[in-house]
Amino acid sequence: MRAVAKANVKTLVKGLSHKKGYARELSARGLASLPATADGKEALTACVESSSEHGYVRATCASTLASWNVKSADKAIIRAMSEVDAESRYWLAEAL
16 A cells, blocks of 8 residues: 555656646645655645745645645745735635
């Protein structure tokens, strides 16, 4: 089972750089169902920090980080709140 989870994490982390926003959102959502990994945390934090990323994708990345209880991402989430639309800001706040 761990080998399958590890392969899935690798695939989903790669999906966070897909050209389509909905695919990146689904990858972030999929990671929430798997155990936290260093690669996953790093990629999701980068997603939240990216000012060029869609707000809804950043919010989904933040939600996954919150489900993994990654407190080190809190500052990035707070900074992102000033750069996104109102609905995404709500979900970023929810992740805190």
